[in-house]
Amino acid sequence: MNSVHFLLKNPKFRLTMTGDIYTLLSMRIDLGVVKKEALPLDEKFNAGLPEVPGEVSFSGEIIKVSGGYELTGTLTGVYTLQCSRCLEMFKRSFLIPVRLMLKPRPTFKEGEMTLAEEELDLVFYDDSTIDIGKALRDEVIVNLPTKPVCDEKCRGLCPVCGQNLNKGECQCEPRQDSGAWNALKEMKKAIYGGE
Ligand SMILES: [Zn+2]
Ligand SMILES: [Zn+2]
Secondary structure, eight states: OTTHHHHHHOTTOOOOOOHHHHHHTOOEEEGGGOOSSOEEEEEEEEOOBTTBOSEEEEEEEEEEETTEEEEEEEEEEEEEEEOTTTOOEEEEEEEEEEEEEEEEOOSSOTTOOOOOGGGTTEEEEOSSEEEHHHHHHHHHHHTSOSSOOSOTTOOOBOTTTOOBTTSOOOSOOOOOOOHHHHHHHHHHHHHHOOO
């Protein structure tokens, strides 16, 4: 399966994938029609991801190069993400530059595959057509933000009462659990005495 190398490179990425999704995503290109002149591509697809409920657009081209084909272009769409600080949902548009090398699958046996670092953007195909839908979906997945924040200034939740501090202050005492802060207080006490 074409996405195997992405899975290896991204151990945190756990995706349950069914054949159905790939069938839905089918975006097959007959490589026989791709010559040294670039074939322009304008595709829309649904990535079938909760983080990307809307359509993803791919605009680019495929061209024959030595040893295979090169797919270049940009993926655009909108992420729906949960802020890792305040837990609110928010939307953010994305633009992912894509540059993939497509090569015929080498003929070693399944399971022996070890892929080098520089081969991350390599996609294998098995016959004279290639389904770029899978590869493009993988690009969307590996570019998902791992710790999304709704805003760089997001203040998150109060660790005591859970109040969303972007929406207002809570009544909790500010925390004074910092070791450095306590050390300073102790020092002050030692010099000036008392509290
Ligand atoms: Zn937030
Ligand atoms: Zn609070």
